[in-house]
Every structure is written in C-alpha cells, then in structure tokens.
Amino acid sequence: MFRFGEPIYLYLLIVLPVLVILYLYSNYRRRKKIRQYGSPELLMHLMPDVSKYRPDVKFWLVFSALAMVIFMLARPQFGSKMETVKRQGVETVVALDISNSMLAEDVTPSRLEKSKKLISRLVETFNNDKVAMIVFAGEAFTQLPITSDYISAKMFLETITPSLISTQGTDIRGAIDLAMKSFTPNEGVGRAIVLITDGENHEGGAVEAAQEAAKKGVRVFVLGVGSPDGSPIPTGNGSEFRRDKDGNVIVTKLNEQMCQEIAKAGNGMYVRVDNTNNAERALNAEINKLAKADVETQIFTEFDEQFHVLAWIALILLAVDLMILERRNPLFKNVKLFKQD
Incomplete structure (x- = not known):
C-alpha cells in the first residue's frame, strides 16, 4: 500500500503551475524587448555566446527538483507489513x-x-x-x-x-x-x-x-x-x-x-x-x-519511508543545473557537428 505520511505538504504543488506561468511570461517580455532593438535573427549573430535553449533547460531542472522536494516533504511510504487487528466500533x-x-x-x-x-x-x-x-x-x-x-x-x-x-x-x-x-x-x-x-x-x-x-x-x-x-x-x-x-x-x-x-x-x-x-x-x-464490539480489520502497521529516493533525484537535478552554463561553453563554441554547404 502506498501513502503519504504528511499529505498536507502536497498543497505546495499549487506553486508549480504558477512558476511555469511566470517563467513563460518572463520569456515573452524578454523576446518583446529584444524585438525593439532589431531582428532577433540578426541579434543572435551579434551575440554568438548566448544560448537559446540552456536557460529553458536550467529552469526545468530546477522546476523538477522543486517538485521532488515537495513530494519528499509529503513523506511517500510503502506499506511493508499487514496485520489483522481488533478495534471497537459501530x-x-x-x-x-x-x-x-x-x-x-x-x-x-x-x-x-x-x-x-x-x-x-x-x-x-x-x-x-x-x-x-x-x-x-x-x-x-x-x-x-x-x-x-x-x-x-x-x-x-x-x-x-x-x-x-x-x-x-x-x-x-x-x-x-x-x-x-x-x-x-x-x-x-x-x-x-x-x-x-x-x-x-x-x-x-x-x-x-x-x-x-x-x-x-x-x-x-x-x-x-x-x-x-x-x-x-x-x-x-x-x-x-x-x-x-x-x-x-x-x-x-x-x-x-x-x-x-x-x-x-x-x-x-x-x-x-x-x-x-x-x-x-x-x-x-x-x-x-x-x-461497540470488537471488529477485525486488516491494516498496514509498518511503512517504509521512500523520501530518500526523491532526495537523491533532487540532488542530481540540481548538480546538473550547476554544471550547465547560461552561455555556450567557450571550449566547444567552435565545434559544429552540422555544417551548412
């Protein structure tokens, strides 16, 4: 049986779509300002070190890490032992x-x-x-x-x-x-x-x-x-x-x-x-x-914590984010896998 030990923290997931909306709006405003200076294609040639995709990759890495942290706080658990217990009830x-x-x-x-x-x-x-x-x-x-x-x-x-x-x-x-x-x-x-x-x-x-x-x-x-x-x-x-x-x-x-x-x-x-x-x-x-009489009920009495798995995933995502630069890597800026004729 799977459950969350602290499910109230799952309400923090509401923050995630808000972050996506803010990020997309920020990108829209940035592109709009760039167009005020000239053609985006021309400006890209004038700024060869600026990466078009790396900021998006870094955002989604941090976004995924934050999601893992929220699920980690909610304490995901798997039931490992089921017992038949007697309880008094109606x-x-x-x-x-x-x-x-x-x-x-x-x-x-x-x-x-x-x-x-x-x-x-x-x-x-x-x-x-x-x-x-x-x-x-x-x-x-x-x-x-x-x-x-x-x-x-x-x-x-x-x-x-x-x-x-x-x-x-x-x-x-x-x-x-x-x-x-x-x-x-x-x-x-x-x-x-x-x-x-x-x-x-x-x-x-x-x-x-x-x-x-x-x-x-x-x-x-x-x-x-x-x-x-x-x-x-x-x-x-x-x-x-x-x-x-x-x-x-x-x-x-x-x-x-x-x-x-x-x-x-x-x-x-x-x-x-x-x-x-x-x-x-x-x-x-x-x-x-x-x-109130004794009623037999089968329930899980022991649960194994699974938050450490999510913690490792979050750490790996953040580590990858730190290794990715906002700009193109200067060591590989002259490497072109695909050349135009």
Missing part, C-alpha cells in the same frame, strides 16, 4: 435522499449540500467505526460499501448529485432494505441506519421496513431536511424553478410526520436539520450510545 449506513426536491434552498445552501456537509462532519467524528453510503431517489444503490476508509468516504460524498439516479421519486423502503444488506456479519456490533431525507415518500412501505430493521437490532435515525412551509426547486438556470405539467411552480415541503413515524418504528430518533449544528450533535450523541 457500523453506520448513511442513506441520503438525492431526489430533485433535495435541491430546494430552504436550508442553506441547499438541502442536499447541507446534508453532505453534515455527513462529512459525522465521518470526521468516527474512530474505529465503519461507514457505508447509499443514495436513493426513485430507486436506491450503494455509493460506498461499508468501510473504515474515511478518506474514500468523503471523496465519494463529493461526487453525489441528483443526476446519479435518473428515476425520480423517493423510495425510502428500498433505501432501508439495501442498508440492511450492507452491514458486515460480525456479531454484537452496534448498527445504525442514518436516513437523511425531506420525507416526501412516494413509494410506501417505509415504516414497515424500519420496523423490520428494529427487530434485527438496527436503529433507524431520521434527519429531516427542509422546511414544513416548503420551498420551490431551482432548475439551475438563474432564477427559474421547476414546474408541474400545468405550469405551476412546484413547492416541496418537509414531511415531518412521515419522518417521525419512520424513526419511531425503527427504534431511533428524528431530528430536523436546520441552519445550525444541533442535528449533528444530537445524532453523534445517539450513535455513541450504541454498543
């Missing part, structure tokens, strides 16, 4: 509603974006726990199988949009059924389904599915996103909103009654998500109450 499956109604902006910046931020912060609080992600609208599918890889979980979270599912609707029962299949077979571990939706259930059977989950020891927590007063759904084209077949603006409302019924049937808790962090804190408190 298993949580997050089921996120991505139907078009979740684009409503009665919660800032929108129901969907607020939900994604909440999930991201929830994952950051996990320690030795496992998480899976399911997205649903008119149907449900697994976005991320259950894992302890929180970095991947947050990466997958960023890719979630309503366009992932073409079938519109809100199949909460399908999401709960799929979530029940996502848990590991480990015994004694606390399990929870976190259902994030605006409660506009169009398929039915959600309460019954939550009851079945509770019978198997899985608690169903429901986070209701939105306002009971409702909000129009933006189309993404300026100030336009979605309309029904009669041309009326569609107003989507948070169905708190439905959310509460599902949470009660699932032996869980209902929390309304607003523009505060109250829902996040309440959910964290409830998940921390779940029984």
Whole structure:
C-alpha cells in the first residue's frame, strides 16, 4: 500500500503551475524587448555566446527538483507489513435522499449540500467505526460499501448529485432494505441506519421496513431536511424553478410526520436539520450510545519511508543545473557537428 505520511505538504504543488506561468511570461517580455532593438535573427549573430535553449533547460531542472522536494516533504511510504487487528466500533449506513426536491434552498445552501456537509462532519467524528453510503431517489444503490476508509468516504460524498439516479421519486423502503444488506456479519456490533431525507415518500412501505430493521437490532435515525412551509426547486438556470405539467411552480415541503413515524418504528430518533449544528450533535450523541464490539480489520502497521529516493533525484537535478552554463561553453563554441554547404 502506498501513502503519504504528511499529505498536507502536497498543497505546495499549487506553486508549480504558477512558476511555469511566470517563467513563460518572463520569456515573452524578454523576446518583446529584444524585438525593439532589431531582428532577433540578426541579434543572435551579434551575440554568438548566448544560448537559446540552456536557460529553458536550467529552469526545468530546477522546476523538477522543486517538485521532488515537495513530494519528499509529503513523506511517500510503502506499506511493508499487514496485520489483522481488533478495534471497537459501530457500523453506520448513511442513506441520503438525492431526489430533485433535495435541491430546494430552504436550508442553506441547499438541502442536499447541507446534508453532505453534515455527513462529512459525522465521518470526521468516527474512530474505529465503519461507514457505508447509499443514495436513493426513485430507486436506491450503494455509493460506498461499508468501510473504515474515511478518506474514500468523503471523496465519494463529493461526487453525489441528483443526476446519479435518473428515476425520480423517493423510495425510502428500498433505501432501508439495501442498508440492511450492507452491514458486515460480525456479531454484537452496534448498527445504525442514518436516513437523511425531506420525507416526501412516494413509494410506501417505509415504516414497515424500519420496523423490520428494529427487530434485527438496527436503529433507524431520521434527519429531516427542509422546511414544513416548503420551498420551490431551482432548475439551475438563474432564477427559474421547476414546474408541474400545468405550469405551476412546484413547492416541496418537509414531511415531518412521515419522518417521525419512520424513526419511531425503527427504534431511533428524528431530528430536523436546520441552519445550525444541533442535528449533528444530537445524532453523534445517539450513535455513541450504541454498543461497540470488537471488529477485525486488516491494516498496514509498518511503512517504509521512500523520501530518500526523491532526495537523491533532487540532488542530481540540481548538480546538473550547476554544471550547465547560461552561455555556450567557450571550449566547444567552435565545434559544429552540422555544417551548412
């Protein structure tokens, strides 16, 4: 397994394209000034010792050396030993509603974006726990199988949009059924389904599915996103909103009654998500109450540092740069491999 021990230093790579832009701009300004004095071809004959290509070569050598130093600071490592370890944790499956109604902006910046931020912060609080992600609208599918890889979980979270599912609707029962299949077979571990939706259930059977989950020891927590007063759904084209077949603006409302019924049937808790962090804190408190069992996980416990390889490459590049002169080497200025007739 490959990883960076200090990945935060990789942000320094942003400097590299800036340096390239500045260098190209500097060359452009230099050529422009040369043209003010006369023909570049004539001036080249008047300055036979000036090299056309060596400054570029020296720049790219230093550029490459700097890139190696940045990667070196990030501490590249290869996993050399894998062990099976036991950790105490719980298993949580997050089921996120991505139907078009979740684009409503009665919660800032929108129901969907607020939900994604909440999930991201929830994952950051996990320690030795496992998480899976399911997205649903008119149907449900697994976005991320259950894992302890929180970095991947947050990466997958960023890719979630309503366009992932073409079938519109809100199949909460399908999401709960799929979530029940996502848990590991480990015994004694606390399990929870976190259902994030605006409660506009169009398929039915959600309460019954939550009851079945509770019978198997899985608690169903429901986070209701939105306002009971409702909000129009933006189309993404300026100030336009979605309309029904009669041309009326569609107003989507948070169905708190439905959310509460599902949470009660699932032996869980209902929390309304607003523009505060109250829902996040309440959910964290409830998940921390779940029984934590020993879960076996295979992880790399030893990593070999690889920065010294990059250090040698950087030193060689800088050494070559020092040996290359800006001007043509006077010892070889009269050597011409190709002569014109």
